[in-house]
Amino acid sequence: MTFLQGAKRIANRPLQTLDNLGDQMSFYGRALLWTPRTLRRYMKEVLRLLAEVSFGSGSLAVIGGTVGVMVGLTLFTGVLVGLQGYSALNSIGTSAFTGFLTAFFNTREIAPLVAGLALSATVGAGFTAQLGAMRISEEIDALEVMGVPSLPYLVTTRIIAGFVAVIPLYVIGLLSSYLASRLVVIYIYNQSAGTYDHYFDLFLPPQDVLYSFIKVLLFSVLIILSHCYFGYRATGGPAGVGVAVGKAVRLSIVTVSVMNFFIGFAIWGTDVTVRIAG
Structure with a gap:
């Protein structure tokens, strides 16, 4: 009997996966x-929600954490680009092009x-925990009983708020990465500021910045959708909320990585906005 039950579970697993995928797609679309x-x-x-994500108490903690993580990650990745980029280019006598790499x-x-x-590690995880706590305490069911559609009131509002809030966050992150690379190249490797700025400006077309913002805005929608889904569908009490947060973070990281490839290929894969010719 145990063998048959195990075989049945294995056989049903692909169907369960498809069922869960269909439920997610339906949730996202609605x-x-x-x-x-x-x-x-x-x-x-x-x-x-926008004020909470951007300023407020649970608000101040969330946004402070987001800004801190954003600045920390982009600052040190910018430092890495400056260090490795200059070293690699200097070995072939083209260190002046470090501004281009940045x-x-x-x-x-x-x-x-x-x-x-x-965004996934801070705002997204917070949304999953909020909705998961509301689900296990039956607050979402109470909204439905009162005639308030829970999906738009709890999920769509968060998508809109996160979509708007990510714009200033990304401005801070992008400027931090630029600043870190510039400081490394100019003050550690003693490249002249004029040379660095010349090639940086030359190889930074405005449309690339616009496309970069489009990528981040798409990421924000995908991340918040996945986090809200797992929070909205959370089961199993407080432990279930923790499981939902873990699943949401894993899915959002994979989604961002995969979509980064496809979006980048769609934008720059068939055309180039930067050309280097000798």
Whole structure:
């Protein structure tokens, strides 16, 4: 009997995976379709969440943590780009192009990826814990009983708030990476500021910065959707909330990494905005 039960569980696992995937896709679609009506009906809640994510008590802790993680990650990755970039280029006599590496890699790949990871680790995890606690304490069921649709009120409002809040966060992160690389190259390797700034400005087209922001905004939607899903579907009491947070963080990290490849390929894979010709 035990063998048969085990075989049945193994056989049902692919079906269960497909069922869970379908439930997630349905959840994501309904949450996004609620966006126009949420802006009309729950603007006060959106503003409250935006203030909470951006300033407030649970708010101040969340945003402070996000800014701290964002600055820390982008600052040290910027330092790494400056150190390794200058060393590699100097070995072939082209150290003057270090400004190009900073403008190219920080803008296109490093800063957007780091911003997505920081958002997942702070704001996203907080949303999962909030919704999970509401689910196990039956607050979500109470909203439905009172005639308040829980999906737009709890999920879509958070998507909108996170989408808006990530913009200033990313500005801080991108500028931190630029500043760190510049300081390393100029003050550690003694490259002239004029040379660095010349190649940095030359190889940083405005559309690359715009595309970089588009990547981060898409990341923010995907991250918050996945985190809200696992919080909304949390079961099993307080331990279940912890499990939901872990699942959400793992999924969002993988999603950001995979989507970073596809979005980058879609934007820069068939055309180039930077050309180096001798």
